[in-house]
Amino acid sequence: GQQVMQIPQYQHVQEGEDFTTYCNSSTTLSNIQWYKQRPGGHPVFLIQLVKSGEVKKQKRLTFQFGEAKKNSSLHITATQTTDVGTYFCACGGTSYGKLTFGQGTILTVHP
Amino acid sequence: NAGVTQTPKFRVLKTGQSMTLLCAQDMNHEYMYWYRQDPGMGLRLIHYSVGEGTTAKGEVPDGYNVSRLKKQNFLLGLESAAPSQTSVYFCASGLGTSGRTDTQYFGPGTRLTVL
Known part of the structure; x- marks a missing residue:
């Protein structure tokens, strides 16, 4: 089945620094979703990317889908303490809406 | 709307005991999923259902x-x-729209410890 590798596993930043997490696959993906999980919380949907080369922005968050649809990234500009948590990518497009999740990137923001 | 709810929130079991985790959703979603989350391993699909009366195996179904x-x-x-x-168990639901990937809505999770 489809697999996605997510790097880095951990990222510690000072408040105000930028942050990027990457999601890579050896196969072409139909689409990719990003979720955020706050400490002690549950995953919450952020966005879905479908088109080759697609770029979407949500305030300080920028999501990209690679031209070959084999990789994706999430970039946060000027991190804030509210950005702490684990960010997951998940690839879909399989039957019955099933998703395969990456291992996640745990973001810590130091004030 | 409560969304997706799970009971219980926490549970401690002894080896060999049995238990049932309940997931409920009030969004009229067709698809429902059970995941387990372990450190460094992301979310892994245990079982899923595409409608009332149906179930199917996911990635890690053994023992469930x-x-x-x-x-x-x-x-x-x-x-x-x-x-x-021993893990954190999340239930999720999705609309079940044919031909596209659905957003999944997650419950708050159940933290299970087996001694």
């Missing part, structure tokens, strides 16, 4: 059973708990 007798409920059972099943 499920039932979906009502559209709004999805039960996860552990017949004989093992320490390897």
